[in-house]
Amino acid sequence: MKINKSLIEYKVREERRLSFEEGLFLFQQPxxxxLGKLADRVKRRIHPEPIATYIIDRNINYTNICVAQCDFCAFYEKVGSGKGYVLKKEVIGQKIQETLRLGGKQVLMQGGLNPALKIDFYEDLFRYIKTNFPTVRIHSLSPPEIQYISRISRLSLKDTLIRLKAAGLDSIPGGGAEILVDEVRQKLNANKTTGDQWLEVMETAHKMGMKTTATMMFGHIETYEHRLEHILKIRDLQDHTMGFTAFIPWTFQPDNTSLGGEKTSAFDYLKTLAVSRLMLDNVPNIQVSWVTMGAKIAQMGLYFGGNDFGSVMIEENVVAAAGAHFRMSQEEIERIIRIAGFEPHQRDMEYKLLEHREH
Amino acid sequence: MVDSALQPVYDKVMAGERLTFEDGMRLFESNDILTIGEMAHYVRLQKNGLKTYFTMNQHINPTNICRNECLFCAFYRKEDQDGAYRMSPDAVRQKVLERINEPITEIHIVGGLDDGLPYEYYIDVIRTVKEVRPKVNIKAYTAVEIAYLAERSGKSWSEVLDDLIEAGLNAMPGGGAEVFSERVKRKLFTDKLSSDDWIAIHKLAHSKGIRTNATLLYGHIEKDEEKIEHLIRLRNLQDETGGFLTFLPLAFHPENTRLARLSMATGFEDLKHIAVSRLMLDNFEHIKAYWVMLGVDLAQIALSFGADDIDGSVVEEKIYHMAGSKSSQMMTRNQLKQLIQECGFIPVERDALYHEVNSEVSEIAS
Structure with missing residues (x-):
């Protein structure tokens, strides 16, 4: 059947799954x-309450030393560059204490692929955190880090995850996915982890009962077909595991990276957000990215398929290194959500609504 | 449609009927931004098709010394204050000469009400620009400045306009309208021109063949009904004269003003003002998404919510940047065209009077 707007409208109304070709048609629509109305319809079906969620957490980048040297990254330092660091666990402890004081319930620890840090470093760190701050949720280590830890510690992926989980790891962020197509990853020099390896980490974690998110970094060298391939890989795995809580598409930030180039447009961002909502019929939440797109466009993202405003971040270094300097407080995030016609609600990592916060 | 209260408005828009005050209120009260945008986009397609206008322009703000002290302004200075400046006509000449090799078709000139400058200065600025770049359209002085010049010189508004036209004025910007509300005026810009006078000066300019723009300043203490009344007054004058070229809703930038406690308008509000303006002002050809104010990202999205003009290359914009606008000060022709084309629209380069021009071709030819 020839793809046209009415066919897509029909399928969305009837809750039918959209194909690769239909996804491509959506991407090609000006x-x-x-697109927004279709995505909004699906969003309202999944989230009928007029609520937009957010979380308070802190990004802690425990090391910037990285063997990967991806072309799109402005954060890493090479081994022996003299500018590398590894945070001491006491420093991390202080940051967590501050986070809890500011109402945060979770830490997002991510860092470089540092050859000096084997699994015992992470076990020790997580145990230290859970002993001293038993309530804090550890949402940490993206798949490339987990895959690298397993390799340099000479452990299977499963054993690595079992040990990290036993030490206190609660859930895994979906970073490092970039575009899950190896042809693109090779060109970006992001081939330290292949697309399959990324998916394998998530599959293994999901099967152990851990929840994760998934991201997509777009707006660099990839095509619409690559984006769709990425999205469908997430959808396929989700059919098997149902372990993804959210999908977070965000735009490549070119400043200070060796890849360079221009930032993709707001139009491309809202379109991609809407297509993500329409294609990922089995992923419950779509997160907007105010950190890369700014508050105005992120707010409009709530009408293009997004239902979650992401995080009130107490600290963020990686995107800031690449030139994005948006900052928002909890009050500002709540104001923006309200003006758009939704009730802001704080959530946890599994997207459960928290009881109304005490000021 | 998520908000069924919009159905009667939707039906009117599709039937090409004029919207009433109540319809306007219903639009402002609704959160169904996609349906509002859809209607505005429909009207935009009726009026302009896929054409999206941009211009290669230059901004000159000759003086920032102003006897008014509007609460929402971060641009004005007092004579003895740090950062106060006043360009001589020669300095204005230099500004124009600096960019003489660029294919500029519009020069936008607005500034403060500067008691330290003679009446002739304001005329000389126009004459100087015209001398240096005779082919360029000069869009200069808001109604507030026209009234001020009349008061300073003892001439009538009409005589002031005649002097300016004789010196080379082609069009007038729409600034200084703020919100046509006595309540808001008393609180924020008590010294400023009344709304009746603003309207009267634009009417007079139209009668002399000078096309003008119109604005609305939103995002401060104004009420929805005041904004709808404002739009209807503009619509009434346009029915009478047909002299307005374009309408631009302007978001208030609180930073560095004495209203800094207020928050900036959000993207949702910016798009709503663009779309509601498009829907209410059925006799205006153009609605402008001024990227210097909205930011490039939101201005691009506004093109799908009723706007058909994105302004221009704008170098050295001062008024919004002193109020904390973070947008860059310049876009190249290719950047402007690319961001228009990406959304499926056709970029059309225009001059200040919306004549289509192609400075790319003339540049190559010369």
Whole structure:
């Protein structure tokens, strides 16, 4: 059947799954409001309450030393560059204490692929955190880090995850996915982890009962077909495991990276957000990225398929290194959500609504 | 449609009927931004098709010394204050000469009400620019400045306009309208021109063949009904004269003003003002998404919510940047065209009077 707007409208109304070709048709559509209305319809079906969620957490980048040297990254330092660091666990402890004081319930620890840090470093760190701050949730280590830890510690992926979980790891962030197509990863020099390896980490974690998110970094050298391939890989795995809580598409930030180039547009961002909502019929939440797109566009993202405003971040270094300097407080995030016609609600990592916070 | 309260408005828009005050209120009260945008986009397609206008322009703000002290302004200075400046006509000449090799078709000139400058200065600025770049359209002086010049010189508004036209004025910007509300005026810009006078000066300019723009300043203490009344007054004058070229809703930038406690308008509000303006102002050809104010990202999205003009290359914009606008000060022709084309629209380069021009071709030819 020839793909046209009415066919897509019909399928969305009837809750039918959209194909790769239909996804491509969506990407090629210049009619932004049409895409928004479709995505908004699906969003309202999954989230009928007029609520937009957010979380308070802190990004802690425990090391910037990295053997990967991806072309799109402005954060890493090479081994022996003299500018590398590894945070001491006491420093991390202080940051967690501050986070709890500011109402945060979770830490997002991510760092470089540092050859000096084997699994015992992470076990020790997680145990230290759970002993001293038993309530804090550890949402940490993206798949490339986990895969690298397993390799340099000479452990299977499963054993690595079992040990990290036993030490206190609660859930895994979906970073490092970039575009899960190896042809693209090779060109970006992001081939330290292949697309399959990324998916394998998530599959293994999901099967152990751990929840994770998934991201997509777009707006660099990839095509619409690559984005769709990425999205469908997430959808396929989700059919098997149902372990992804959220999908977070965000735009490549070119400043200070060796890849360079221009930032993709707001139009491309809202379109991609809407297509993500429409294609990922089995992923419950779509997160907007105010850190890369700014508050105005992120707010509009709530009408293009997004239902979650992401995190009130107490600290963020990686995206800031690449030139994005958006900052928002909890009050500002709540104000923006309200003006757009939704009730802001704090959530946890599994997207459960928290009881109304005490000021 | 998520908000069924919009159905009657939707039906009117599709039937090409004029919207009432109540319809306007219903639009402002609704959160169904996608349906509002859809309607505005429909009207935009009726009026302009896929054409999206941009211009290669230059901004000159000759003086920032102003006897008014509007609460929402971060641009004005007092004569003895740090950062106060006043360009001589020669300095203005230099500004124009600096960019003489660029294919500029519009020069936008607005500034403060500077008691330290003679009436002739304001005329000389126009004459100087015209001398240096005779082919360029000069879009200069808001109604507030026209009234001020009349008061300073003892001439009538009409005589002031005649002097300016004789010196080379082609069009007038729409600034200084703020919100047509006595309540807001008393609180924020008590010294400023009344709304009746703003309207009267634009009407007079139209009668002399000078096309003008119109604005609305939103995002401070104004109420929805005041904004709808404002739009309807502009619509009434346009029915009478047909002299307005374009309408731009302007978001208030609180930073560095004495209203800094207020928050900036959000993206949702910016798009709503663009779309509601497009829907209410059925006799205006153009609605502008001024990227210097909205930011490039939101201005691009506004093109799908009723706007058909994105302004221009703008170098050295001062008024919004002193109020904390973070947008860059310049876009190249290719950047402007690319961001228009990406959304499926056709970029059309225009001059200040919306004549289509192609400075790319003339540049190659010369």
């Amino acid at each position: 009619d932004l409001i049409w």
